[in-house]
Amino acid sequence: MGQSHPLDNCVHSALTGPHAHFAKRRGNALRYPLDVSPFMALPDSPGDADWRDIAALAGQGREVTLTGPAVEPPDGWEIVTRGIVLRLIGDRIAAAPDEEAVRLTQADVPEMLALAESAKPGPFLPRTIEMGTYLGIRIGGRLIAMAGERLHLPGWTEISGVCTDADWRGRGLGTRLVLAVAAGILERGETPFLHVLASNTNAVQLYESLGFRRHGAVSLVRTRPPAEVPIS
Known part of the structure; x- marks a missing residue:
C-alpha cells in the first residue's frame, strides 16, 4: 500500500510537523490546546489503545473532534455530528495582496472573536x-x-476563518482576503488549501470560481467516548 498524502490526515500532519509546538500528546493521540483549536488526531489506522488515549486526552465527558479518511469511532462511542468535507487546493489561483488588508494581532482578538461569533465561519478561539x-x-x-491561516503542514497551509459582517456581505471582501492570504502562502513556497462542507454548495462554487480545485474528501466527526472508557 502506498504512502498516504499529508492532506489525508492533515491535523496529524500539522501536529507532527510545523505545529508540533502546539501538540498535546498521549501515546499516538494528539490535540491542539483547548483555546487554540478543537481538532484532535490519531494515526492513519488507530487501534484500541489509540482510542483510549484520545479519550483520556480529551478528558471525561468531552467531545473528540476528528477529521480524516473514513473516521469510524469504536462501538459504544456517541456520534455527535458527522459530515463530509471537501478539500480544495489553490495551486492555480490568481492570488494577490490587497492594499486594504491589514495584518491582525493579539490586540484584535476581541473583535475577531465577536465577528466569528456573529458570522459562524467555524471554530475560532x-x-x-x-x-x-x-x-x-x-x-x-x-x-x-x-x-x-489555520492548519500548517510541511509545504501546505490551510485558509480558514473566512467571514464578513452581515452588513457588508455581497461585496467580495471575503474573496479579496482569501486571495491575499493565499498570496502570502504562495510567497513562502507553500500551497494553500481549504476545507468546505460538501453540503455548502454555494461556498464550493465560489472557491472553484476562484481557481481552487477539488482534492478529495474527508470525514468530519464529533464523537464522545462512553463513560466506561478509562481516562487515567
Whole structure:
C-alpha cells in the first residue's frame, strides 16, 4: 500500500510537523490546546489503545473532534455530528495582496472573536490567531471581514476563518482576503488549501470560481467516548 498524502490526515500532519509546538500528546493521540483549536488526531489506522488515549486526552465527558479518511469511532462511542468535507487546493489561483488588508494581532482578538461569533465561519478561539497569519479589512475603524491561516503542514497551509459582517456581505471582501492570504502562502513556497462542507454548495462554487480545485474528501466527526472508557 502506498504512502498516504499529508492532506489525508492533515491535523496529524500539522501536529507532527510545523505545529508540533502546539501538540498535546498521549501515546499516538494528539490535540491542539483547548483555546487554540478543537481538532484532535490519531494515526492513519488507530487501534484500541489509540482510542483510549484520545479519550483520556480529551478528558471525561468531552467531545473528540476528528477529521480524516473514513473516521469510524469504536462501538459504544456517541456520534455527535458527522459530515463530509471537501478539500480544495489553490495551486492555480490568481492570488494577490490587497492594499486594504491589514495584518491582525493579539490586540484584535476581541473583535475577531465577536465577528466569528456573529458570522459562524467555524471554530475560532482566543488563541486561534497563533496558528498563522490573519488579515482583516476595517471600515471606519471597525473590523468587518477577516481570513487567515489555520492548519500548517510541511509545504501546505490551510485558509480558514473566512467571514464578513452581515452588513457588508455581497461585496467580495471575503474573496479579496482569501486571495491575499493565499498570496502570502504562495510567497513562502507553500500551497494553500481549504476545507468546505460538501453540503455548502454555494461556498464550493465560489472557491472553484476562484481557481481552487477539488482534492478529495474527508470525514468530519464529533464523537464522545462512553463513560466506561478509562481516562487515567
